[in-house]
């Protein structure tokens with residue numbers, strides 16, 4: 365498998381963690397977002413949205429959205445499962461994934477930040493304020509729901525941890541105050557002791 369990835373892309377980071385946890389042989393191909401590789405051929409041909417990541421299967425077929433990639437990997441490589449068996453529990457985990465992937469991450473994406481500072485002439489300080497605002501709002505809703513024992517859902521790593529850790533990485537990069545989020549902080553520290561997470565981190569890509 366080939367993952368078209370960018371070291372700081374949190375959507376790609378989620379998938380890198382899953383590939384590592386499940387031990388799936390893969391290569392990483394860099395798509396440099398700052399240089400605009402994602403909005404040019406040849407990348408656009410198999411990701412018409414011009415967003416990273418893209419997962420290319422061994423037979424050449426592609427998947428464009430990170431949640432779809434994770435669901436695919438879970439279905440095809442179920443041995444090291446990343447979802448609770450109980451359907452309701454699995455829905456809880458997916459709730460948390462959506463909270464991050466649909467309600468925090470998209471509004472802080474590179475193209476949104478560029479639109480703010482470029483088209484809308486928002487200052488760097490106001491941009492940072494925007495960035496932290498949406499993370500804080502999301503984390504305030506998430507924090508009381510998490511078990512943090514020691515992972516988001518309990519004793520097993522689930523999709524929720526794969527979504528949370530990249531989001532926390534971004535939060536820290538933008539100097540988000542984490543004082544009010546001790547469980548999130550603890551899950552972050554616990555996951556970051558594991559090889560699968562360490563190898564997937566932007567610091568090692």
Ligand SMILES: N[C@@H](CCC(=O)N[C@@H](CS)C(=O)NCC(=O)O)C(=O)O
Nearest residue numbers: 373374375415416429430473474475
């Ligand atoms: N819903 C997509 C989001 C992908 C996404 O937003 N990718 C970001 C990097 S994390 C990107 O390519 N940004 C480029 C840009 O905003 O110009 C997914 O989960 O795969």
